[in-house]
Amino acid sequence: MTAREGATGGFWRANSLTLVFGGAFLVVLACQAVAGRAEFNEQLTTAGLQQVTFGQYLTSSDFAVDVTENWQSEFLQFFLYIFGTVWLLQRGSPESKKLHEAGPESEAEQRMGAHARADSPRWAGAGGWRQTLYSRSLGIVMALLFLLSWLAQSIAGTAAYNAEQLRELSEPVSWAAYLASADFWSRTLQNWQSELLAVAAMAILSVYLRQRGSPESKPVGASHATTGVEG
Structure with missing residues (x-):
């Protein structure tokens, strides 16, 4: 600071x-x-x-599965959004890069390597594997958080499902069997679809609507076609 x-x-x-x-x-x-x-x-x-x-x-496994199934969908949303916006564009949206900037951009634009500044993170100018890792660290960490929360959801979900099976005097199932079950995928997909809808809605609505003072919106007076500009 x-x-x-x-x-x-x-x-x-x-x-x-x-x-x-x-x-x-x-x-x-x-x-x-x-x-x-x-x-x-x-x-x-x-x-x-x-x-x-x-x-x-x-x-309890019931509480754990309810929490982790929401966490994994949120981390999936950010992971896909972070990586997707490297190449995917939306004309007129502040959520998108400018139309000519698709891709990872040059080292000069990203202030990497020889173009790193005095206040740049140390690994930004380090070169080699450290620079490669750091330049993708946000997406990698989001992906790991998604995978870990997805794993936790599947384990807790198996325990919760088996507890319900035992209450109903039915046979418990293995972790692999639960991963293939309708219960697991119903829980998972209902969260995924809502997150993907939210991202798509934000990308297109921010083309035409404004929120004064928010960096998630374009300036109020910006044209609908203005892309990659935040207010």
Whole structure:
């Protein structure tokens, strides 16, 4: 942070976007846990089984699968968006690069290698595998987070599915069998389609609609055809 940035608001203002959304995430997660436990206990009561405590629900496979199935779809959205926008374009959208800029761009444009500046990240000018890795690090980390949350969802989903099978006096299934089940793919695909719809809607609606002061929007007076310009 520069002296000027520090003078214009301090830590809280300079990090308010992360702090507000991070705090909101924790609040909503807590509310989900409360509502999820209530719903789960209703199901147990209907089945004639003993209800669980809040702590037991937080460590249950039912809570884990509900949380991770949403996480994996969000990380998938950002992974696809980060990599897709390297080559894919939308005329008139601030979510797109300018139409002549498709591709990874030159080292000069990306301030890499010999074009790195004094304040550039150290690996941006390092060259070799470090530069290659760092230049794709955001997409790689998003992909890893997606894969890890998808794995966690599949494991927790198997446990939750088998718990339900046992309550119904049915045979449990293996992890591989659950991956091929309609239950797993129904949970997964209903999240994927909503994320893909949201990205497509944002890309096209930002061509014609505006939000004053938001970097996700073009300036209010920008023409509909203006591409890759943020307000």
